[in-house]
Amino acid sequence: MANYTTMHMGGAAAHFGAAQEREQVEQAVAWAKSQNLPVNVLGEGSNMIVGDGSVQALILKLEIAGFMTQPLGDGLVRVTVGGGEHWDDVVKRTVDLGLTGLETLSMIPGTTGAAPVQNAGAYGGEIADHLVDVEAYDMRDRAWVTLTAKDCDLGYRSSRFREADAGRFIITSVRFDLREGAPDPARYERLVKRLTADGITQPTGQQLRDTVMALRARCYQIQVSYQVRGRFQESDCGCGDVTAVGA
Numbered sequence: 001m002a003n004y005t006t007m008h009m010g011g012a013a014a015h016f017g018a019a020q021e022r023e024q025v026e027q028a029v030a031w032a033k034s035q036n037l038p039v040n041v042l043g044e045g046s047n048m049i050v051g052d053g054s055v056q057a058l059i060l061k062l063e064i065a066g067f068m069t070q071p072l073g074d075g076l077v078r079v080t081v082g083g084g085e086h087w088d089d090v091v092k093r094t095v096d097l098g099l100t101g102l103e104t105l106s107m108i109p110g111t112t113g114a115a116p117v118q119n120a121g122a123y124g125g126e127i128a129d130h131l132v133d134v135e136a137y138d139m140r141d142r143a144w145v146t147l148t149a150k151d152c153d154l155g156y157r158s159s160r161f162r163e164a165d166a167g168r169f170i171i172t173s174v175r176f177d178l179r180e181g182a183p184d185p186a187r188y189e190r191l192v193k194r195l196t197a198d199g200i201t202q203p204t205g206q207q208l209r210d211t212v213m214a215l216r217a218r219c220y221q222i223q224v225s226y227q228v229r230g231r232f233q234e235s236d237c238g239c240g241d242v243t244a245v246g247a
Ligand SMILES: Cc1cc2nc3c(=O)[nH]c(=O)nc-3n(C[C@H](O)[C@H](O)[C@H](O)COP(=O)(O)OP(=O)(O)OC[C@H]3O[C@@H](n4cnc5c(N)ncnc54)[C@H](O)[C@@H]3O)c2cc1C
Pocket: 006, 040, 041, 042, 043, 044, 045, 046, 047, 048, 062, 083, 108, 109, 110, 111, 112, 113, 114, 115, 116, 117, 118, 119, 120, 121, 122, 157, 161, 169, 170, 171, 172, 220, 223, 239, 240, 242, 246, 247
């Protein structure tokens, strides 16, 4: 697993598979159940610590791709994204399309499917702000479900996927409603300060993304220097508490 976590830690997985299609998710779960094995979902391993011993589970790497847009009228656009898509690519694509809503979440590592798990957020924005629903495979009931944002029970870096229903759902696609046009005014203090210092009062989506990326580039340096036994301590960088969790 060391090759699949950003901490480069973790022993060998007893079983490892990747799913590029929904059907493969279902098949993988059925096989694991037949072997009495738990299934641990893996995105990009950026919020995961795995022990050095062998992992007695099926590790299922979610690699489902997809990016679709659907205009809803009045400048609103629904974006449907495969759970395996790299999150920052998704943010970039939406900004390139002139859609606003996800800019402050630029450069958060990981996959789109994992983002609702801890309601990923930074610089005053979070997944909950624009999430419509997720499509997921319910490993308990062996059924496909659509969970609305409300059903996901999103809180500060939390959700039902991390709390009450940890390990139950595999998120295969995520839908957001975004708007065409300019972003809402930035609220996060450090972000506002940086924009003001750069002489930007009404940022475009691209300017907002660029500014967040510049702040994060510095933030990552701070985090690396603060790293203690796998836990990123809270810093003044603006990303909030970045805490690695067990697999
Ligand atoms: C340098 C750095 C900076 C970071 N900055 C931020 C930040 O600013 N804000 C923030 O919120 N987070 C931040 N994080 C944490 C991390 O980026 C997020 O938690 C991200 O969403 C994890 O994505 P992943 O694909 O790497 O998930 P993984 O680490 O692979 O998995 C994390 C958890 O989610 C589960 N999971 C993964 N994919 C799915 C799926 N498709 N369905 C169901 N469960 C799934 C896994 O089983 C595991 O429990 C940071 C991490 C690092 C290393």
